[in-house]
Amino acid sequence: MAPLHDEKAADDSTQRPISNILFIIAMQTEASPLVNKFKLAEEPDSVFPKGVPWVRYNGKYKDLNINIVCPGKDTTLGVDCVGTVSASLLAYASIQALQPDLIINAGTAGGFKAKGASIGDVFLASDVAFHDRRIPIPVFDLYGVGCRKTFSTPNLAKELNLKVGKLSTGDSLDICAEDEAAILANDATIKDMEGAAIAYVGHLLNVPVLFLKAVTDIIDGDKPTSEEFLQNLNAVTIALDLAATKVVDFINGKSCSEL
Numbered sequence: 001m002a003p004l005h006d007e008k009a010a011d012d013s014t015q016r017p018i019s020n021i022l023f024i025i026a027m028q029t030e031a032s033p034l035v036n037k038f039k040l041a042e043e044p045d046s047v048f049p050k051g052v053p054w055v056r057y058n059g060k061y062k063d064l065n066i067n068i069v070c071p072g073k074d075t076t077l078g079v080d081c082v083g084t085v086s087a088s089l090l091a092y093a094s095i096q097a098l099q100p101d102l103i104i105n106a107g108t109a110g111g112f113k114a115k116g117a118s119i120g121d122v123f124l125a126s127d128v129a130f131h132d133r134r135i136p137i138p139v140f141d142l143y144g145v146g147c148r149k150t151f152s153t154p155n156l157a158k159e160l161n162l163k164v165g166k167l168s169t170g171d172s173l174d175i176c177a178e179d180e181a182a183i184l185a186n187d188a189t190i191k192d193m194e195g196a197a198i199a200y201v202g203h204l205l206n207v208p209v210l211f212l213k214a215v216t217d218i219i220d221g222d223k224p225t226s227e228e229f230l231q232n233l234n235a236v237t238i239a240l241d242l243a244a245t246k247v248v249d250f251i252n253g254k255s256c257s258e259l
């Protein structure tokens with residue numbers, strides 16, 4: 001079956017200049033440099049339900065209203081709420097409350113060197129899919145994989161010289177044989193824990209989503225993923241911050257259809 005397409009391109013709202021951007025970022029370490037760069041302030045008057053750990057930063061940058069939202073720290077364990085469940089809930093609540101013209105899911109990812117990924121590369125995802133939703137019943141199998149083309153931004157990719165690749169999402173940082181086979185079937189270059197879930201919510205609520213993913217670890221390399229991830233997180237976050245700023249500068253003054 002052909003991958004599902006984002007239908008936003010047919011919508012009138014794609015012709016208006018973009019004025020409201022929403023960044024969804026899973027980890028505080030990934031978000032902080034961008035919050036500082038765009039001089040955003042944490043909003044205490046949360047638009048979110050009372051008691052959730054979700055954090056929102058807001059401010060104006062050039063002609064744009066920018067919100068950065070993070071799922072925050074787990075209320076019991078104190079670590080970042082990474083993964084698809086928090087990402088989906090946060091995406092849904094943020095779209096409802098903030099009505100963004102465009103979402104950017106920025107974060108880190110594992111990369112496959114066999115597909116051309118290196119540490120510090122920043123990728124724009126052309127497609128997303130899940131690799132850990134195995135439902136071996138006809139049609140449900142396709143639903144589980146949830147393969148989807150992302151909102152197409154050929155001018156942005158070209159102008160900023162970003163690498164473009166397919167993204168595969170699952171709820172584990174490590175990889176098992178089944179996930180590996182599914183990632184191969186998804187033809188993915190990069191692997192994360194949120195992307196396809198956010199794409200699903202964007203599709204449901206008809207908001208275009210861009211995926212900007214910086215490679216912290218090489219999955220088909222010889223270093224253990226968690227070690228390599230932690231070792232490279234800070235340096236790679238700087239690359240992500242730089243790319244995200246260039247993307248926002250490019251978006252400023254343009255409509256979705258010009259991206």
Ligand code: SAH
Pocket residue numbers: 026027079080082083107108109110111172173174191192193194216217219225226229230
């Ligand atoms: N031990 C880390 C856990 C972070 S989980 C810590 O607490 O500091 C990894 C996060 O980075 C997720 O948000 C995920 O989207 C991304 N990520 C980076 N490398 C990944 C990989 N190889 N596989 C899956 N997700 C990865």
